[in-house]
Amino acid sequence: DAGVTQSPTHLIKTRGQQVTLRCSPKSGHDTVSWYQQALGQGPQFIFQYYEEEERQRGNFPDRFSGHQFPNYSSELNVNALLLGDSALYLCASSLENEQYFGPGTRLTVT
Amino acid sequence: GENVEQHPSTLSVQEGDSAVIKCTYSDSASNYFPWYKQELGKGPQLIIDIRSNVGEKKDQRIAVTLNKTAKHFSLHITETQPEDSAVYFCAASRVTSYDKVIFGPGTSLSVIP
Numbered sequence: 001d002a003g004v005t006q007s008p009t010h011l012i013k014t015r016g017q018q019v020t021l022r023c024s025p026k027s028g029h030d031t032v033s034w035y036q037q038a039l040g041q042g043p044q045f046i047f048q049y050y051e052e053e054e055r056q057r058g059n060f061p062d063r064f065s066g067h068q069f070p071n072y073s074s075e076l077n078v079n080a081l082l083l084g085d086s087a088l089y090l091c092a093s094s095l096e097n098e099q100y101f102g103p104g105t106r107l108t109v110t
Numbered sequence: 111g112e113n114v115e116q117h118p119s120t121l122s123v124q125e126g127d128s129a130v131i132k133c134t135y136s137d138s139a140s141n142y143f144p145w146y147k148q149e150l151g152k153g154p155q156l157i158i159d160i161r162s163n164v165g166e167k168k169d170q171r172i173a174v175t176l177n178k179t180a181k182h183f184s185l186h187i188t189e190t191q192p193e194d195s196a197v198y199f200c201a202a203s204r205v206t207s208y209d210k211v212i213f214g215p216g217t218s219l220s221v222i223p
Contacts, residue, residue: 004153033210042114042199042213043154056210090153097142097205101153 002027004093004102012108013081021076021105025093031055032074033099034066035090043090049074081109112137114202116214124222129187131217133200136181140202143176143183144211148197158185161205190221 005024013019025032031050035043045058049068063079072093078085086109092099113136123129135143141162146154160167160174160183167174171190176183187194200214 035213040216042116042201042215045210045212048210058210092153097144097203098156098159099144099211100156101146103151103153 004091004100006089006091006102006105008105009103010106010108012110015081015083015109017081018077018079019081019107021078021089021091021107023074023076023091023093023102025072025074025091026100029093029095029100030072031094032068032072033092033094034074034076035092035101036060037088037090037104039087046076078107083109085109112140112202112212114200114212114214116200116217118217119215120218120220122220122222123190125190125192127190129185129190129194129219129221131185131198131200131219132182133184133202133214134180134182135202135212137202137204137212138181139204140212142203142205143174144201144203145174145185146199146201146213148199148216150196154199187219190219192221192223195219195221 007022033048034046037043048056052068065077068074088104090104092101116133144159147157148154171188173186197216201211203211
């Protein structure tokens with residue numbers, strides 16, 4: 001079992017650009033959550049997808065959007081990037097309450 | 111809003127000693143409390159969790175305790191080893207409809223050989 005995988009590993013974007021991050025959940029998991037982790041802080045919940053619908057959303061602006069595909073994989077899209085969007089973006093998959101995290105995508109906005 | 115506080119922010123112990131990390135939560139409806147270990151360059155790894163219907167849970171050198179009345183929960187690591195060095199996060203959520211998980215700010219644990 002490959003566990004949760006994320007791509008790309010690292011990404012550098014310019015302010016104002018758009019970015020798409022990808023996540024493949026652990027085998028058998030149907031729920032995907034996305035988190036933003038700034039340096040030296042705990043992960044902050046962005047949103048959660050289940051059955052291709054956004055089920056829960058944290059306190060993030062509409063510039064952050066997502067999608068879940070029929071195979072349960074997911075994408076996180078961020079539009080109009082700001083310097084403050086620089087962070088580690090984590091994907092977590094779950095079947096019930098236990099969440100398993102991927103290694104994250106390090107996004108740097110310059 | 112929901113909030114999880116965590117102390118201390120940094121902790122340094124000698125190998126073989128015990129380490130204790132304490133957390134408090136604000137949402138009285140929270141009833142699931144996972145703990146995560148995050149090593150450099152990796153995502154958080156679930157190491158142990160506890161639900162509100164129990165007060166303590168052990169797994170080898172790791173134990174968690176929960177006081178729902180005081181809204182406190184703690185992680186205890188005994189016989190610490192250098193490989194325990196990492197950042198530890200406590201978290202809280204509700205076991206209903208796959209509620210979002212609220213994380214504490216983390217504790218950086220260093221185990222000195």
